[in-house]
Amino acid sequence: MQFDTAYALETVPIILQAAGTTIGVAVASCFGAALLGFAWEILRRSGRIMSYVMRFVIDCIRSTPVLAQIYFIYFVLPYYGIRLPALLVGILCLSFYYSGYLAEVFRAGIDMIHHGQMEAAKALGLSRRHTIAFIIAPQMLRNIAAPLGNYFVSILKATPYLAVIAVPEMLGSALDIAAETFRYAEPLFVSAVIFLGLAFVISQLVAQMERRLMASHRR
Amino acid sequence: MAGDPAVQFVAVDKWYGSFQVLRGIDLSVGRGERIVICGPSGSGKSTLIRCINGLERHGAGRILVNGTEITGQSRTIHALRQDVGMVFQHFNLFPHLTVIGNCTLALTKSRKIGGKEARDIAMHYLARVRIPEQADKYPAQLSGGQQQRVAIARALCLNPKIMLFDEPTSALDPEMIREVLDVMVSLAQDGMTMLCVTHEMGFAKTVADRVVFMDQGLIVEQAPPEDFFANPREERSRHFLRQLLN
Ligand SMILES: Nc1ncnc2c1ncn2[C@@H]1O[C@H](COP(=O)(O)OP(=O)(O)O)[C@@H](O)[C@H]1O
Ligand SMILES: [Mg+2]
Numbered sequence: 331m332q333f334d335t336a337y338a339l340e341t342v343p344i345i346l347q348a349a350g351t352t353i354g355v356a357v358a359s360c361f362g363a364a365l366l367g368f369a370w371e372i373l374r375r376s377g378r379i380m381s382y383v384m385r386f387v388i389d390c391i392r393s394t395p396v397l398a399q400i401y402f403i404y405f406v407l408p409y410y411g412i413r414l415p416a417l418l419v420g421i422l423c424l425s426f427y428y429s430g431y432l433a434e435v436f437r438a439g440i441d442m443i444h445h446g447q448m449e450a451a452k453a454l455g456l457s458r459r460h461t462i463a464f465i466i467a468p469q470m471l472r473n474i475a476a477p478l479g480n481y482f483v484s485i486l487k488a489t490p491y492l493a494v495i496a497v498p499e500m501l502g503s504a505l506d507i508a509a510e511t512f513r514y515a516e517p518l519f520v521s522a523v524i525f526l527g528l529a530f531v532i533s534q535l536v537a538q539m540e541r542r543l544m545a546s547h548r549r
Numbered sequence: 550m551a552g553d554p555a556v557q558f559v560a561v562d563k564w565y566g567s568f569q570v571l572r573g574i575d576l577s578v579g580r581g582e583r584i585v586i587c588g589p590s591g592s593g594k595s596t597l598i599r600c601i602n603g604l605e606r607h608g609a610g611r612i613l614v615n616g617t618e619i620t621g622q623s624r625t626i627h628a629l630r631q632d633v634g635m636v637f638q639h640f641n642l643f644p645h646l647t648v649i650g651n652c653t654l655a656l657t658k659s660r661k662i663g664g665k666e667a668r669d670i671a672m673h674y675l676a677r678v679r680i681p682e683q684a685d686k687y688p689a690q691l692s693g694g695q696q697q698r699v700a701i702a703r704a705l706c707l708n709p710k711i712m713l714f715d716e717p718t719s720a721l722d723p724e725m726i727r728e729v730l731d732v733m734v735s736l737a738q739d740g741m742t743m744l745c746v747t748h749e750m751g752f753a754k755t756v757a758d759r760v761v762f763m764d765q766g767l768i769v770e771q772a773p774p775e776d777f778f779a780n781p782r783e784e785r786s787r788h789f790l791r792q793l794l795n
Contacts, residue, residue, distance in 0.1 A: 453637075454707065457659065464658065546689065
């Protein structure tokens, strides 16, 4: 079977439309996972008992398949009368699953901050909340920009899982087209190229953030 | 209140596990008094001054700052830190903030002072430590001596009644020690209550009202600098001074 360029171009508009959903889900999930993961890590550091509890919670989140979590939330929540749109469930699932990994990344990033920073903040009378927001978070982000970017790309690449709960994301829509025409190469190729482009954009954005955060280290 | 000592230790003990770092510390520091604390490494000097702003909790005994006892309650610790500034051996400037950002952070966030006013306050104290022209640089762009002067300005911005210094010049190259000590001398001359852990004997002789010598968690001897350096009473003090001079 020949690769039909004209046909590939025909599929572009439809797949691009689905790409909008993919981008939306990915961006929202990156934010959600980062916020949740940071919350887990701050909770983990808030006391001896919490450190054991959160260790366990974070391990549980990371040690169950993301597909199992997606099915579980999608099919089990309605049983308790909670009905959420598939899109929202998808964002919740990816945020939740990756929050476990990001918590680990944040842990490493916070461990790298010199102990004297927290002491200086205390001596200046900064509250815990202000210390987290203005001292810990910015230095942490600077320490972990690269692995954080990798996980953002992973989140993007995990969006096709949401096809199982009928979220109209990009890969699923490419497969839908393929199923109608029995031509797989073109739509799959188009969606792969778009994924590649999006991953590139993410890594560029993260690199830019890293440069901005590193500005203070230049002499 | 007005008559209370700035800092008072009454029979203070502290342990790290089974190791006793502070042993029955009694120390009273009057308002405007300048104390230099010296002693061998590991004698508990840092621990002693870190108890004054609650960076360490003491075990037994009482510590009063401006007449208020330090308890475990976070409210009193917070109030305490409003009155006590601290300068560290390794500066501990915030590397991701500019010099002015370091100075204004607590003013704008904790004290809720407006940006313009906070900046004016910060510039005032940066002028005081003689580096107003560095305001928009990052700490990594400054020399050690300049960084330590920023750290002093940052503490002064909060208008503390008491200043604690923990070996402020120990991490500095010799040629930068002078510029930091000069700032500290001028601060002393303005009547700031100061407790300085330092082995700078020249500084102690110039500004200290009293030298406190510690060894193994005990205050071994305290005396005015002219007496302490000329006629130390205790053998341990003599031994320490001999080592310092060599
Ligand atoms: N967090 C800690 N845990 C256990 N031991 C400590 C801790 N901090 C200090 N120490 C010990 O307490 C003693 C006094 O320390 P420190 O107050 O830093 O002495 P100095 O400042 O006079 O050198 C040292 O023997 C040190 O090893
Ligand atoms: Mg020390």
